[in-house]
Amino acid sequence: MNARPAVVLLSGGLDSATTLAIARAEGYACYALSVDYGQRHGTELEAARRVAAALGVVEHKEIHVGLDAIGGSALTDPGIAVPDRPQVGIPVTYVPARNTVLLAFALGWVEVLGGADIFIGVNAVDYSGYPDCRPDFIAAFQRLAQLATKAGVEGREFRIHAPLLTLSKADIIRRGTELGVDFGLTVSCYAADPEGRACGRCDACRLRAQGFLEAGLPDPTRYAAGAPNPGERR
Template identity: 35%
Template sequence: MSDKAVVVYSGGMDSFTVLNTAIQQGLEVHAISFNYGQKHSKELLVAAEVCKELNIPHKVVDITAINSLMANSSLTGEAEIPEGHYANDNMKSTVVPNRNMVLLSMAIAYAVSLEASKVFYGAHSGDHHIYPDCRPEFVEAMNAVAKIANYQAVEIVTPFLHNSKGEILKAGLAMQLDYAKTWTCYNGREKSCGKCGACNERLEAFAEQGTQDPLSYEI
């Protein structure tokens, strides 16, 4: 069994926790990030800094050419990023069509080329309501495909699939992770907006754990 693993690493707090979880499991970690035209591409700079600090191989793949096929999302198009909580239906505008299937497919291909047996990604229960490609049934189906799509079977690993953002943060704090080295806000400005769904969920997670978010906010 290979001790190599590919981690889909956005630079956000979930994937940051997943990245460090894989490292602590003693795996040889290879991080992969994707530029799909997201407004919050600042997360890619944060991801690169972390991987450099940890001395982890890191690929940033530019897939902006397919952005026209993944249209109608406020994360990539002209529509403004909605404010509020993920439970609100207006947050559906942040869905990027088929995003995780596309990203996982490329991560699986990368794993096969490295002879890595696992691909980690940070789906969690807080995303289930809005994002179909973060739900357990999607992960199960992709896992089944990943095991038969190539001569080498690859396992998709989602350590926090049934955990909340607060529980992910709790796990990361137990590992003494520094969440100043992450970016969550859907607006890629100098400071986090504090109003989008991603910011709201992040702030609630820190409040739940009774600790201060190290990032600066516009509010």
């Protein structure tokens, strides 16, 4: 394969699925990386497997790291409730050091592959206040990649691609749809049930539903029995 290799962080949500589709459309040989970091449910990892298969990656690797041992987030500590309404400031769904850890694994893999490109689906418009979704963080990690790797010291120029950084959720959905992403394969909910059905109450559910409304496209999200559909309440 002559295409340049790129590692794409794939969580199983609609943002990372769109990011993978963008990387593929740009001609990269895509290696998808999903991380089991101790999140509350495994349905997003199952979604990542579906998306990787549907979009035809070269390889899909899963890495396990226990950020739940650290805790401090509603996504890794079952003792902290997932909020059902917007929060002021950085919400309890922030996972300490998550994107730093994920990018570090992606950096190691892309160096081994002989590549220089990493794709991550962070977003600074519809994001939930997370500090590791900001442009400054992405730029800083790219600088770190040059300093922290053998390849970087020897002259390879690493690039951290964040193609969704300045897009609205509606724009992301439109772009993914144009590239053939089946959003019915994805799971975005912070508190999805074991079958991957959404709670309809968390911040991720609200942002996703609003995105489909604003994009003017049908929302394929499956909701748990009795769960509200945030798109229908508006």
